[in-house]
Amino acid sequence: MSLENKNHQLLSKIATNDKHGENSPYFDGWKAYESNPFHPTKNPQGVIQMGLAENQLCFDLIEEWIRNNPKASICTPEGVNEFRNIANFQDYHGLPEFRNAVANFMSKVRGGRVRFDPDRILMSGGATGANELIMFCLADPGDAFLVPSPYYPAFVRDLCWRTGVQLIPVQCHSSNNFKITREALEEAYMKAQEGNINVKGLIITNPSNPLGTTIEKETLKSIVSFINENNIHLVCDEIYSGTVFDTPKYVSVAEVIQEMVECKKDLIHIIYSLSKDMGLPGFRVGLVYSYNDEVVNCGRKMSSFGLVSSQTQHFLAAMLSDNKFIDKFLAESSRRLRERREFFTMGLEKVNITCLPSNAGLFFWMNLRSLLREKTFEGEMKLWRLIINEVKLNVSPGSAFNCSEPGWYRVCFANMDHETVEIALMRIRAFVNGRDKGKNIEMKRWKSNLRLSFSSRRFDEKVMSPHMMSPHSPMPHSPLVRAT
Amino acid sequence: MKLIVPLQSVVQGRNGFLLGSLIPCALFYFLQLYLKRRRSNSSNSSNNNNNPSSPSSSSPTPVLPRSSSRSNLSSRGSISRVRVSKLASILSKPDDSLYYIGLDRVLQDPYHVFVNPNGIIQLGLSDNKLCLDLIEKWLVKNLEGSVMGNGDMNLSINGIVPYQPFDGLNELKIALADFMHQVMGGSVEFDPSNMVLTSGATPAIEILSFCLADQGNAFLVPTPFYPGFDRDVRWRPGIDLIPVHCRSTDNFNLNITALEQAFSQARKRGVKVRGILISNPSNPVGNILTPDMLFSLLDFAEDKNIHIIADEVFAGSTYGSEEFVSIAEVLDSEYIDKSRVHIIYGLSKDLSIAGFRVGLIYSHNKTVLDAAKKMSRFATISAPTQRLVTSMLSDKRFIQEYIETNRNRIRRVHDEFVDCLTKLGIKCAKSSAGMFCWADMSGLIKPYSEKGELELWEKFMSVAKINITPGSACHCIEPGWFRICFTTISFEEIPLVIERIRKVVETCKSSS
Numbered sequence: 001m002s003l004e005n006k007n008h009q010l011l012s013k014i015a016t017n018d019k020h021g022e023n024s025p026y027f028d029g030w031k032a033y034e035s036n037p038f039h040p041t042k043n044p045q046g047v048i049q050m051g052l053a054e055n056q057l058c059f060d061l062i063e064e065w066i067r068n069n070p071k072a073s074i075c076t077p078e079g080v081n082e083f084r085n086i087a088n089f090q091d092y093h094g095l096p097e098f099r100n101a102v103a104n105f106m107s108k109v110r111g112g113r114v115r116f117d118p119d120r121i122l123m124s125g126g127a128t129g130a131n132e133l134i135m136f137c138l139a140d141p142g143d144a145f146l147v148p149s150p151y152y153p154a155f156v157r158d159l160c161w162r163t164g165v166q167l168i169p170v171q172c173h174s175s176n177n178f179k180i181t182r183e184a185l186e187e188a189y190m191k192a193q194e195g196n197i198n199v200k201g202l203i204i205t206n207p208s209n210p211l212g213t214t215i216e217k218e219t220l221k222s223i224v225s226f227i228n229e230n231n232i233h234l235v236c237d238e239i240y241s242g243t244v245f246d247t248p249k250y251v252s253v254a255e256v257i258q259e260m261v262e263c264k265k266d267l268i269h270i271i272y273s274l275s276k277d278m279g280l281p282g283f284r285v286g287l288v289y290s291y292n293d294e295v296v297n298c299g300r301k302m303s304s305f306g307l308v309s310s311q312t313q314h315f316l317a318a319m320l321s322d323n324k325f326i327d328k329f330l331a332e333s334s335r336r337l338r339e340r341r342e343f344f345t346m347g348l349e350k351v352n353i354t355c356l357p358s359n360a361g362l363f364f365w366m367n368l369r370s371l372l373r374e375k376t377f378e379g380e381m382k383l384w385r386l387i388i389n390e391v392k393l394n395v396s397p398g399s400a401f402n403c404s405e406p407g408w409y410r411v412c413f414a415n416m417d418h419e420t421v422e423i424a425l426m427r428i429r430a431f432v433n434g435r436d437k438g439k440n441i442e443m444k445r446w447k448s449n450l451r452l453s454f455s456s457r458r459f460d461e462k463v464m465s466p467h468m469m470s471p472h473s474p475m476p477h478s479p480l481v482r483a484t
Numbered sequence: 485m486k487l488i489v490p491l492q493s494v495v496q497g498r499n500g501f502l503l504g505s506l507i508p509c510a511l512f513y514f515l516q517l518y519l520k521r522r523r524s525n526s527s528n529s530s531n532n533n534n535n536p537s538s539p540s541s542s543s544p545t546p547v548l549p550r551s552s553s554r555s556n557l558s559s560r561g562s563i564s565r566v567r568v569s570k571l572a573s574i575l576s577k578p579d580d581s582l583y584y585i586g587l588d589r590v591l592q593d594p595y596h597v598f599v600n601p602n603g604i605i606q607l608g609l610s611d612n613k614l615c616l617d618l619i620e621k622w623l624v625k626n627l628e629g630s631v632m633g634n635g636d637m638n639l640s641i642n643g644i645v646p647y648q649p650f651d652g653l654n655e656l657k658i659a660l661a662d663f664m665h666q667v668m669g670g671s672v673e674f675d676p677s678n679m680v681l682t683s684g685a686t687p688a689i690e691i692l693s694f695c696l697a698d699q700g701n702a703f704l705v706p707t708p709f710y711p712g713f714d715r716d717v718r719w720r721p722g723i724d725l726i727p728v729h730c731r732s733t734d735n736f737n738l739n740i741t742a743l744e745q746a747f748s749q750a751r752k753r754g755v756k757v758r759g760i761l762i763s764n765p766s767n768p769v770g771n772i773l774t775p776d777m778l779f780s781l782l783d784f785a786e787d788k789n790i791h792i793i794a795d796e797v798f799a800g801s802t803y804g805s806e807e808f809v810s811i812a813e814v815l816d817s818e819y820i821d822k823s824r825v826h827i828i829y830g831l832s833k834d835l836s837i838a839g840f841r842v843g844l845i846y847s848h849n850k851t852v853l854d855a856a857k858k859m860s861r862f863a864t865i866s867a868p869t870q871r872l873v874t875s876m877l878s879d880k881r882f883i884q885e886y887i888e889t890n891r892n893r894i895r896r897v898h899d900e901f902v903d904c905l906t907k908l909g910i911k912c913a914k915s916s917a918g919m920f921c922w923a924d925m926s927g928l929i930k931p932y933s934e935k936g937e938l939e940l941w942e943k944f945m946s947v948a949k950i951n952i953t954p955g956s957a958c959h960c961i962e963p964g965w966f967r968i969c970f971t972t973i974s975f976e977e978i979p980l981v982i983e984r985i986r987k988v989v990e991t992c993k994s995s996s
Binding site for chain 2: 074075083086088126136139293295298
């Protein structure tokens with residue numbers, strides 16, 4: 001047998017299945033971007049990246065803080081004397097001042113309406129690591145978690161890949177703005193039970209990715225009652241909690257359980273990170289906050305697999321305790337996000353493109369149903385490929401998020417400057433006007449590299465889990481897959 | 485639960501079969517069942533309260549058996565109780581390994597020369613504090629370029645803050661490849677494209693475990709071994725570690741016969757062995773594998789069609805006369821199937837920056853690298869740290885000076901320490917590398933068993949106030965051996981440590 005086959009045989013099942021999710025057609029957009037990235041001067045015809053939920057609007061504030069606070073970094077004359085204390089520090093409890101600062105920051109993001117206990121904060125390798133860690137603590141292989149759709153595509157990798165947990169989507173619909181209803185939860189839960197699937201919990205993202213909406217207090221209370229009654233866990237991914245820029249005011253699950261004394265706190269867990277709110281994804285700060293002692297004890301030991309660099313802990317301990325800076329940052333970040341979103345959505349409205357009303361997040365949920373030639377997922381993918389190829393924008397199709405209805409696309413707006421936004425709007429306007437006038441803008445040909453993941457067969461309605469392996473072509477200097 | 489058959493009456497045939505053996509057996513069995521039920525009821529109720537995480541030695545804790553896989557564990561708990569995962573139920577209990585208990589005890593009463601001179605001295609962690617001054621000096625001299633600067637390396641905030649390649653910056657991989665080349669004697673080149681970077685060697689071992697074996701499979705591992713392997717391989721990947729016992733008569737060197745035996749015994753039990761996990765230089769013994777032994781290992785792995793995971797984190801801490809030979813070097817020299825060998829490395833030991841979390845997987849196997857790359861998203865190195873370390877490693881002159889000075893200081897402390905121990909009548913295993921000595925205290929324990937070893941450990945902890953690691957935590961088959969790390973103290977503190985050890989030695993000698 002060939003060496004490669006032999007190699008393949010020698011690997012584990014986990015290493016050779018495709019639960020890592022990187023073979024989904026969704027990532028073709030990434031590939032198109034990476035082979036032809038937009039640059040205002042060097043490559044003005046390139047693909048504009050609108051599929052990456054990164055917050056780049058407030059780098060200047062962070063830079064300014066770093067310049068004014070040399071002690072925070074060990075790489076300055078003022079801060080270098082701290083080096084020896086932290087160089088060897090690999091205690092999985094984390095630096096106490098770091099945990100205190102994080103607790104303080106998390107409380108500020110929630111308007112001071114809740115306080116967090118620093119001893120319940122666990123570190124992990126980014127939100128990616130945090131999501132996986134909480135699954136290892138709550139569920140056994142084969143157990144299931146309910147997840148309202150549409151949801152972040154990489155949940156499949158983070159929650160299921162190495163843990164063996166399965167996800168059961170809870171469908172939400174545009175008829176009520178994709179709100180999570182008690183009925184939908186109960187239906188999904190009952191169906192799972194009938195199928196003898198052991199549901200261990202529910203995971204929600206609040207504010208939602210990809211919707212950009214926050215969950216209303218009453219809905220959140222209803223969700224908490226639901227999990228409490230059924231004695232299943234509630235994991236709240238609150239990584240976008242600091243990106244709320246409009247009413248309704250953000251309500252965290254931490255606030256809700258303060259009021260609901262009958263709720264078993266042991267069931268509540270929060271996932272947090274600094275990648276979105278603070279725009280520091282490169283720092284890899286993932287956090288799990290659990291009200292359950294067993295989870296804290298177990299999770300803390302598992303932190304060893306994703307500890308935050310002590311250099312980073314030390315730096316952030318200083319930055320996140322600077323209350324004046326934090327207040328200013330959160331206010332300014334919200335303002336810039338709101339401004340950016342408004343500018344973009346108003347521009348889209350001029351060509352009759354609407355978006356789901358949203359008050360948070362680094363993206364909005366765009367409605368292109370009127371532009372679909374067929375109101376099917378196939379139609380959605382066709383339109384998407386057009387947008388990538390002709391309009392040269394990498395937006396993310398709703399099917400990648402397991403959305404129940406075709407025609408929705410997630411557009412990220414916080415990872416570019418204003419000029420780029422204008423160019424993107426111009427391109428969209430041109431495209432829509434052209435399509436409206438009935439001009440035939442069919443694709444001349446499919447770019448060959450977009451066929452990487454697809455065979456020549458027709459698509460199914462749901463193109464979520466293709467069975468083909470895409471060629472393993474490592475792209476140096478840029479991630480093949482970035483977080484979304 | 486053990487099924488112990490009271491043998492005496494069976495063997496001696498007293499009182500006939502029924503009265504003499506069956507009834508006592510049954511009674512004994514039911515007694516155990518009753519005790520077990522009672523124990524699980526009381527831990528059930530204590531779990532429902534908010535139990536703080538302090539290690540308590542009072543309540544019996546379910547032990548994660550050393551050689552059984554996760555699938556053997558039964559679930560507990562009633563319906564209305566909040567259920568966490570099986571893994572969490574076990575791991576949330578206080579540790580039962582003296583390795584971790586020792587670390588906790590030090591945290592509660594840490595020695596400090598001025599603030600707490602009677603505290604417990606930490607000799608149970610192989611941290612390298614001997615050369616931090618060199619790095620500090622380098623930082624002071626090179627601050628501008630280290631993290632935030634402009635120019636050549638695109639070190640502005642825009643460079644370090646956004647998402648980065650998840651398996652590590654290319655510049656860092658190149659710098660690490662160079663460093664490994666230097667540290668391992670300059671005789672083998674490492675290719676940066678064969679690397680996946682991770683936040684420390686700990687996740688690197690876990691990721692390789694996930695890639696190379698399925699839950700319920702096993703790795704062979706020579707004993708004594710680093711206690712952390714139990715955590716890295718068993719906990720989440722669910723892979724078992726089958727000990728291959730090495731003996732003091734061989735200076736704890738590995739021998740292939742023992743490997744063969746362990747492999748076939750595993751096969752008889754229906755356990756699938758997927759690889760061998762070795763540390764070279766060895767932790768805790770400190771010996772180095774000879775090129776011959778490396779070749780034999782490769783042959784063995786080839787014959788059984790399994791992997792070799794070589795943890796080489798101590799490669800730079802050699803002080804003896806023997807030269808360290810990386811397994812990568814052996815792969816270079818012969819036509820061997822390179823695809824089954826995977827190396828773990830990191831900067832925690834050789835560059836003293838354990839807190840910064842810099843580790844890597846090195847492999848020629850593209851499929852493994854590919855899978856590991858995807859998994860490295862769970863354990864990526866923080867970007868500012870990547871920049872800082874790249875900058876440091878690129879200063880070739882500094883690195884050369886550091887490597888040499890580090891070796892010399894380790895040798896100096898090692899030689900002095902071993903000398904003093906010998907004067908106390910404590911012999912150490914012959915070692916050529918590492919940051920610890922493997923000391924034979926079997927003459928001081930009574931009885932000559934794990935129990936005796938535990939008592940001696942406790943004496944060291946409470947009387948001498950030093951934390952050393954007992955051989956049982958390292959799965960050593962012979963009782964009485966202890967790992968004593970000497971790089972967390974300064975040369976000047978050696979007499980203090982020796983004095984404390986002497987106290988215990990004398991207590992033991994006088995009581996025997």
